[in-house]
Amino acid sequence: xxxxxxxxxxxxxxxxxxxxxxxxxxxxxxxxxxxxxxxxxxxxxxxxxxxxxxxxxxxxxxxxxxxxxxxxxxxxxxxxxxxxxxxxxxxxxxxxxxxxxxxxxxxxxxxxxxxxxxxxxxxxxxxxxxxxxxxxxxxxxxxxxxxxxxxxxxxxxxxxxxxxxxxxxxxxxxxxxxxxxxxxxxxxxxxxxxxxxxxxxxxxxxxxxxxxxxxxxxxxxxxxxxxxxxxxxxxxxxxxxxxxxxxxxxxxxxxxxxxxxxxxxxxxxxxxxxxxxxxxxxxxxxxxxxxxxxxxxxxxxxxxxxxxxxxxxxxxxxxxxxxxxxxxxxxxxxxxxxxxxxxxx
Ligand code: SF4
Ligand code: SF4
Numbered sequence: 001x002x003x004x005x006x007x008x009x010x011x012x013x014x015x016x017x018x019x020x021x022x023x024x025x026x027x028x029x030x031x032x033x034x035x036x037x038x039x040x041x042x043x044x045x046x047x048x049x050x051x052x053x054x055x056x057x058x059x060x061x062x063x064x065x066x067x068x069x070x071x072x073x074x075x076x077x078x079x080x081x082x083x084x085x086x087x088x089x090x091x092x093x094x095x096x097x098x099x100x101x102x103x104x105x106x107x108x109x110x111x112x113x114x115x116x117x118x119x120x121x122x123x124x125x126x127x128x129x130x131x132x133x134x135x136x137x138x139x140x141x142x143x144x145x146x147x148x149x150x151x152x153x154x155x156x157x158x159x160x161x162x163x164x165x166x167x168x169x170x171x172x173x174x175x176x177x178x179x180x181x182x183x184x185x186x187x188x189x190x191x192x193x194x195x196x197x198x199x200x201x202x203x204x205x206x207x208x209x210x211x212x213x214x215x216x217x218x219x220x221x222x223x224x225x226x227x228x229x230x231x232x233x234x235x236x237x238x239x240x241x242x243x244x245x246x247x248x249x250x251x252x253x254x255x256x257x258x259x260x261x262x263x264x265x266x267x268x269x270x271x272x273x274x275x276x277x278x279x280x281x282x283x284x285x286x287x288x289x290x291x292x293x294x295x296x297x298x299x300x301x302x303x304x305x306x307x308x309x310x311x312x313x314x315x316x317x318x319x320x321x322x323x324x325x326x327x328x329x330x331x332x333x334x335x336x337x338x339x340x341x342x343x344x345x
Pocket of ligand 1: 322326327328329
């Protein structure tokens with residue numbers, strides 16, 4: 001099998017991301033399936049590449065930029081020697097991605113399939129929005145050490161394993177405020193946890209959990225080159241799993257405004273950056289807050305009254321004056337008008 005070696009820095013001239021991705025794509029068309037890439041911060045390497053026959057692809061990469069393996073397909077194998085910046089395996093769709101060093105912020109963000117292995121630490125919001133389509137195997141996200149704060153935010157499916165190795169100094173192997181809004185999936189954790197969201201609970205491992213960790217740990221450690229840690233990490237005395245609280249215990253519903261005040265802004269990133277009083281508009285907002293405003297052109301109108309009859313808000317008077325407090329900017333008046341007498345912008 002021919003290995004295609006690509007050096008992206010020659011005579012101090014750096015190949016652009018676009019040039020690199022086009023080169024990879026051309027080589028795949030020529031039948032190459034195995035790549036050694038000396039990158040120079042180029043983005044998206046290994047993701048969104050595929051063979052027409054559905055065959056496998058392998059990428060060994062050094063020094064990648066953001067989104068290595070983003071949207072990567074089933075059958076793709078990516079090995080990063082060293083660390084990788086943000087968005088490792090973003091929206092992974094089935095690839096096996098190994099980063100032997102640290103992963104940046106938002107590793108495994110939105111992952112929907114495949115496996116992501118991190119041989120060091122990962123940053124903030126890692127594993128956020130992971131999901132599981134039951135037609136496929138759940139995505140897996142394994143981290144040798146710890147994640148940053150806000151990880152597993154709004155997770156709805158999939159499995160994460162945070163091994164807490166070399167984390168004795170840390171107050172929490174998940175940072176602070178992880179799992180806010182988590183509604184599905186499982187996060188296995190070894191070590192101390194602090195500041196978890198109130199919508200989840202920690203539970204002891206059962207036999208199924210232990211079998212899962214035993215079966216996956218060997219392959220994970222082989223991939224990151226740390227097989228000597230197997231025995232230490234499979235001592236289950238320090239492990240627990242985090243799962244969403246059952247639906248029934250969340251019956252005490254709060255409004256979105258109350259949720260923002262109680263959960264979202266608290267210690268959050270956003271409160272300092274934007275002014276937001278937490279008000280939540282309804283989907284169809286009338287008056288000044290509506291997204292679009294219709295304007296009537298008297299000279300075009302043929303007085304058929306279709307707009308008046310079809311307006312769901314009864315916002316158009318008989319003389320075609322608009323009642324702003326009622327109009328939601330839906331555009332139906334413009335859509336039904338046979339002579340385009342209403343424009344909406
Ligand atoms: S935009 Fe919608 S709500 Fe407003 S006047 Fe037209 S049909 Fe009525
Ligand atoms: S639908 Fe158009 S033509 Fe008919 S009344 Fe309304 S603005 Fe006039």
